Amino acid sequence: MKKSLADRIEQYIKVLIARSEENQIIIQRMELAETFCCVPSQVTYVIGTRFTEKTGYYTESRRGGKGYIRISLLDDEEAGDLWRNDLFIFIDSLLDARILSKNEGEMLKHLVIQSTRHIPAQQKRQFYEDFQRALDEFTK
Amino acid sequence: MKKSLADRIEQYIKVLIARSEENQIIIQRMELAETFCCVPSQVTYVIGTRFTEKTGYYTESRRGGKGYIRISLLDDEEAGDLWRNDLFIFIDSLLDARILSKNEGEMLKHLVIQSTRHIPAQQKRQFYEDFQRALDEFTK
DNA sequence: AAATAAAAGTCAAACAAGGTCAAAGGATGA
DNA sequence: TCATCCTTTGACCTTGTTTGACTTTTATTT
Numbered sequence: 001m002k003k004s005l006a007d008r009i010e011q012y013i014k015v016l017i018a019r020s021e022e023n024q025i026i027i028q029r030m031e032l033a034e035t036f037c038c039v040p041s042q043v044t045y046v047i048g049t050r051f052t053e054k055t056g057y058y059t060e061s062r063r064g065g066k067g068y069i070r071i072s073l074l075d076d077e078e079a080g081d082l083w084r085n086d087l088f089i090f091i092d093s094l095l096d097a098r099i100l101s102k103n104e105g106e107m108l109k110h111l112v113i114q115s116t117r118h119i120p121a122q123q124k125r126q127f128y129e130d131f132q133r134a135l136d137e138f139t140k
Numbered sequence: 141m142k143k144s145l146a147d148r149i150e151q152y153i154k155v156l157i158a159r160s161e162e163n164q165i166i167i168q169r170m171e172l173a174e175t176f177c178c179v180p181s182q183v184t185y186v187i188g189t190r191f192t193e194k195t196g197y198y199t200e201s202r203r204g205g206k207g208y209i210r211i212s213l214l215d216d217e218e219a220g221d222l223w224r225n226d227l228f229i230f231i232d233s234l235l236d237a238r239i240l241s242k243n244e245g246e247m248l249k250h251l252v253i254q255s256t257r258h259i260p261a262q263q264k265r266q267f268y269e270d271f272q273r274a275l276d277e278f279t280k
Numbered sequence: 281a282a283a284t285a286a287a288a289g290t291c292a293a294a295c296a297a298g299g300t301c302a303a304a305g306g307a308t309g310a
Numbered sequence: 311t312c313a314t315c316c317t318t319t320g321a322c323c324t325t326g327t328t329t330g331a332c333t334t335t336t337a338t339t340t
Binding site for chain 2: 295296297298299300301306307
């Protein structure tokens with residue numbers, strides 16, 4: 001399968017992070033754009049879609065001379081919780097919309113918390129995501 | 141009996157999967173449509189009718205540039221899933237006992253199926269077990 | 281301090297997929 | 311023949327990618 005440019009840049013960055021000591025890298029947007037022969041905003045796009053809090057990353061940057069972008073991989077604990085929080089907010093929204101009853105909402109939250117106890121943190125994120133999508137599907 | 145276009149596309153995909161290493165293929169809808177000189181939505185139709193959970197397949201897709209459709213053949217472990225059946229029997233018992241509504245039962249089954257899609261088979265057993273215990277706790 | 285240069289950010293347009301849905305066409309069985 | 315179910319098609323929708331013109335911020339030079 002042919003990968004999109006965005007996919008390739010994403011992979012490249014992930015390899016760099018994996019090879020790094022501190023699970024974080026500092027890059028220059030222009031430099032990376034040159035490496036991939038694309039416009040700089042393409043890099044911004046990749047970072048904005050693939051390296052977000054919800055995908056488990058945190059970024060900082062500075063403009064101007066000697067500007068840079070720092071991308072750090074959040075540890076699993078932080079990342080997983082973000083997703084769970086998001087899922088719970090979604091459940092609450094279904095409650096507000098009267099699509100779920102109060103009891104059902106509480107049940108789901110209980111089930112989510114208890115049934116993921118033994119799932120490794122890394123996979124929890126995926127679970128929360130899948131769970132939310134499934135819930136969305138079902139209540140549509 | 142003359143085979144319909146849908147049948148031929150189905151066959152074609154199944155051959156591709158059989159020949160693949162991982163029992164899964166990634167195709168482009170447009171490409172396949174061109175191969176069979178039909179409209180792209182014909183491919184969607186075939187996938188929607190022939191490659192479903194019930195027939196033992198699982199599909200994912202992505203839109204946009206370099207989009208694709210991935211079709212995977214579930215192995216017996218995933219398809220049969222005895223432990224999941226146990227959980228479903230438990231859910232049914234709650235239904236019989238009027239502790240859960242029909243809709244709630246269906247929702248839970250849907251959530252269980254969909255949200256464990258990316259959990260490795262090995263860890264699913266533990267998940268079902270935890271899920272059942274949590275459900276038991278909550279409904280007591 | 282002001283001007284300049286060197287970054288990164290924003291945003292919207294153009295493009296490139298796949299998804300949906302309903303209408304029309306065909307096959308099959310009573 | 312008629313009803314029903316499966317198939318085929320196409321118009322329109324949604325999502326994801328790529329590009330570039332323009333803006334903002336920061337460091338450096340004058």
